[in-house]
Amino acid sequence: TYDLSITGEVSKPKAEVKQDTLKLTSKLSYDGDWVTMSVTTSDRDTYRMTARVNADSDNLSGKLILPNGDNSQFTAMRKEGPSNSSSEKGDGDSEVPKVMPLKFPNVGYGYTEKRKAEDMLFRNATVWTGEDEGVLENTDVLVRNGKISKIGKNLNAGSATVIDASGKHLTAGIIDEHSHIAGLAINEAGQNSSAEVKMTDVVDPSDMDLYRNLAGGVTTVQLLHGSANPIGGRSAILRLKWGESADQLIFENMPKFIKFALGENVKQSNWSSFNRFPQTRMGVEQVFVNYFQRAKEYQAMKDSGKPYRYDEEMEVLVEILRGERFISCHSYVQSEINMLMKVAEKFNFRVNTFTHILEGYKVADKMAEHGVGGSTFSDWWAYKYEVNDAIPYNAAIMASQGVTVAINSDDAEMSRRLNQEAGKTVKYGGMTEEEAWKMVTLNPAKLLHIDDRVGSIKEGKEADLVLWNAHPLSVYAKAEKTIIQGTTYFDLQEDKALREAIKKERSELVRMMLDEKDGGSKMQRPAQRKKERFNCDSL
Structure with a gap:
């Protein structure tokens, strides 16, 4: 008292x-x-x-x-x-201002030190391999030097940390083929082609959605350019290494990707903008034809040995013609999906992925013949006119025709629960649980050409793993540990401790501000600095 x-x-x-x-x-x-x-x-x-x-x-x-x-x-x-x-407050002794400790990253939920890889043995887990072995009960998984070393029963831990996974589920890390988290900018929208820009130049390693996605079991994302123009910027494939620098987030030796787009966004239907070509769907097709013809002529000039002016944009398009760079294309209606496949076949290359692709069920047979994959929403539609024909059976129908199908987010909140989004394909279309799970792990890894390294639990692959406290497709499942290359970047128990530490630090900062005010220091009104959450049409 x-x-x-x-x-x-x-x-x-x-x-x-x-x-x-x-x-x-x-x-x-x-x-x-x-x-x-x-x-x-x-x-x-x-x-x-x-x-x-x-x-x-x-x-x-x-x-x-x-x-x-x-x-x-x-x-x-x-x-x-x-x-x-009355009593007067005496002057206290002067104090050295307190400096709050540096965090990695230096924001809320940052760690006091950078994460380090460790050898670990998961004991008695239900292991969702994503491979021919299927789901293995009461199985051990040994991680050494950032890779999956052994899978079996009663494995010798040696010096590895033993994690009791009894009653829990171990899966490969979730991969989001279509994301806009950790980006400082999304659309370079001033012209109809921006192939010269790179998303690797605008990676934000302190974006809180990196941490939130880790809490949802996500380990890898493709940071895509937006859909403001038919030919967008070059993608960045990121590992969600919370606390590392922007360069350390970029997937090592990542395959080359670029964002294309079709439909309402690129013809600026909803932006009240009438000063940039194209303004119609027929104009969108002509943009592709014109640029790829220019790229052919540019390469022909290089091959001729004659002097030529280096063009970064044309160099990127030539990579597409040579099959060295892959297209992820924002798409909705069947007419435009068919159109881009025909343009690609005219110039003798293949579209890699149609993303969104909400009318993919109408042209799934043609997609399979062309060899293009589909990365779609589970049941998200009715947000603009060109999605009116979307159905929740889209993913299952495309998969039934031999198309490699992934479930993506295009949304910082949805990406935190992609495990649940995958589960919807069991209800809508009768997918098996294992095939549903592949839609957020192995299948997006295939679409991103990184399935030789991640996407499933297999000896020799990188240890991108998630330990769940319940069936991973369940709405009740929580990621207890999210691991990338053998390093734990999210731990549910550590998260609880971080929350308490943040409350204490916030209270201490308030006290320090009150002390400053009492001391006569200049005050300023609080201003919230809230990072915008981006999606395809963010400008």
């Missing part, structure tokens, strides 16, 4: 708080029947209180915020009447 003495005028009250004979630093204000007070102990812990004055009571009761940020209650009981005495 503490002794509280309130003196001064009603408009300018003063408070003195003592713990026994020790006087504590305090501050009190009164406005509109509300009392706000802060008390700082000798340990530099600050308690903040708010209470409403009740005319029918001599006591004060209200909300108390503890130094660790937790909420509680307080009661101040009146002991005696008003006094004319």
